[in-house]
Amino acid sequence: MLPWIELDRATIPGDGGALRLKRRGSEFSIMLGATELMNSRLSGSEEALATLGCERIAGRKGASVLIGGLGMGFTLRAALGALADDAHVVVAELVPAIVDWARGPMADLHNGTLDDPRVKIHVGDVGALIRSTKAAYDAILLDVDNGPDGLTRASNDSLYDHNGLRAAKSALRAGGVLGVWSSAPDDAFTRRLRDVGFATDEVRVRANGKRGGARHVLWMATKG
Template identity: 40%
Template sequence: MTTIDVPEVIDRREGPYGEVVLRRHGELLQIIANGCFLMDTSDGRSERLLVDAALDALTGRFQPSVLIGGLGVGFSLAHAAANPSWGAITVVEREPAVIDWHRSGPLADLSAEALTDPRTAIVEADLVEYVNETCATFDALCLDIDNGPDWTVSDSNENLYSPAGLASCARVLNPGGVLAVWSARPSPEFEESLGNAGFHQVRTEEIPVARGVPDVVHLAVRPG
């Protein structure tokens, strides 16, 4: 008899934006939002590239500050905190369940050291609202929200990639600061939107995957 490999639900909660689920599938942990797969702990290459590409573009800055949009499974935070070149690291996450899973749940193994780093601050807030309202500024914005500009699970996240959302991102960036946006697929339309929003040096870096279209990181610089 064939055994069916069914993911095990570890925690299921009704959050402020709908249902969020943490489940285990073999050795992997997976986050599901409103029935849609968001991410898992299988790789992390694209999340690390998101952070590294932003830092590489900030040549000559001593311990630049970074805002990471979306805690997720913690790859971006852990990678940033492991690099002493970064200064202050602020993570904005809107789902309290995700924050709990990192502070005292199964995802703590990935992020415990980063969370205790004195440079790290976790902010429970919707990223769109945060960039619209905060008085803080950053040298880099590393955004891993939903599945990217062209494929959002939550309709409200579309606002982040709109002209108004990109204007808010530019506002919280210091002159010469870098915007890095993860996407599950390339988006020439989003590249055009970045240029229309006044960003310079717009480019896209691809992360090859085993099958299908590559993940990408869109990069753009706020003029000095």
């Protein structure tokens, strides 16, 4: 079996620790300590976040979508496949090195999506971007940390508390959807979504789509 090779390290702003980019043949992994955050073989649930979210805004002219977290680009790629040519997609990525990796060692994996004319990359905190906008997006898709139960940064919790959800709701246009990825269920988070007035569906998906894998959770929360 081929050995894993560490290609690079990057510090997560806000004392979030160090990410490590590793490769084994054509397979990539992003690690935080001993925890694997992303693997290039497992894309099903991240793709489902985009496809389910975009289904709910289908037919809107000039749809505007905010994606929180670039990662390995699976959510972005699926969103671009589902959206029309007049759509606009902003990808907010906190860690600059992840954007560099997307244009460097993982360029083949991203397959030119960062250069799609519909795409704008924002290097910074997606929470700050959400709080700075009102009625700007038709969909906000968050694949930040391990879900509502933050792993990499304690400040990520502010995305998922009542105030963070109210900010997301304010940043959405009428009928817009907030999609959230999580590695595990979180009943308290479902209650918070409903507390702030989102009509909420909780969807169970597999990490590798129809091929199986770990069970992940997506919330599709619609603003009335």
